[in-house]
């Protein structure tokens with residue numbers, strides 16, 4: 627696995643998160659190529675991560691053991707056009723695009739590729755990602771994919787492709803929900819008199835610390851919430867208002883909307 631040749635098609639935000647994760651995990655033996663239309667982005671990625679960047683997809687694809695399709699869902703069909711003629715027979719083709727089905731990917735690749743669908747998230751950039759994969763290809767292709775993903779954080783498999791919509795809604799888009807939470811906490815801290823720097827630090831470290839507790843304590847989110855909520859105290863006062871204002875319902879409806887959007891995209 628150490629000698630895998632990995633090629634990214636599209637060098638945008640999510641590709642960068644995965645590249646940073648791979649580099650951060652010390653997978654120096656892996657050769658990483660990135661095909662990306664924008665010259666400024668190619669320069670940035672090669673300077674920052676020491677990857678080989680190119681403009682022509684075919685140059686990146688022909689020697690790749692693992693091809694990671696990191697373009698927007700609506701760009702996928704175009705990006706896969708004519709790719710099958712350059713692809714190695716036993717190459718693993720990973721798609722990270724939200725909502726694009728295995729059946730569509732196979733048909734755009736003339737039907738005979740080893741497809742793995744993955745839903746990563748941006749904390750992969752720091753090695754703290756959560757990625758989920760689905761594939762009906764051989765075990766080798768799932769193992770190769772896990773090798774890449776585990777360099778960027780945690781990974782899980784689902785055995786029904788339909789589950790990828792829920793995965794996208796919870797962990798794929800999830801970091802944005804927590805950023806919104808931090809944004810509102812910071813703004814309210816400022817309204818209550820804290821300066822911007824202090825309010826930003828309090829919000830960020832609180833989201834980080836709470837996340838770390840949730841992951842490392844082995845306790846449920848509900849349990850941990852009860853633990854910090856003394857009856858009649860300040861947290862109780864906050865949560866009462868948050869429930870009254872419909873915060874849990876808003877989160878539920880938001881997550882469901884993301885899942886619905888993923889279904890529409892497919």
Ligand SMILES: NC(=O)c1ccc[n+]([C@@H]2O[C@H](COP(=O)([O-])OP(=O)(O)OC[C@H]3O[C@@H](n4cnc5c(N)ncnc54)[C@H](OP(=O)(O)O)[C@@H]3O)[C@@H](O)[C@H]2O)c1
Pocket residue numbers: 635636637638639640641661662663664667683696697698699701704705722723724745746747748798799
């Ligand atoms: N961002 C997230 O949090 C997240 C999380 C999970 C999954 N994803 C998935 O990751 C994928 C990429 O998202 P992103 O946020 O990284 O998008 P992005 O920043 O727009 O990156 C896509 C890059 O691919 C380039 N590109 C477009 N067509 C191409 C082609 N035919 N060949 C080679 N490169 C091409 C784009 O160039 P132009 O700008 O010139 O078009 C752009 O630089 C999406 O499918 C998304 O569903 C994203």
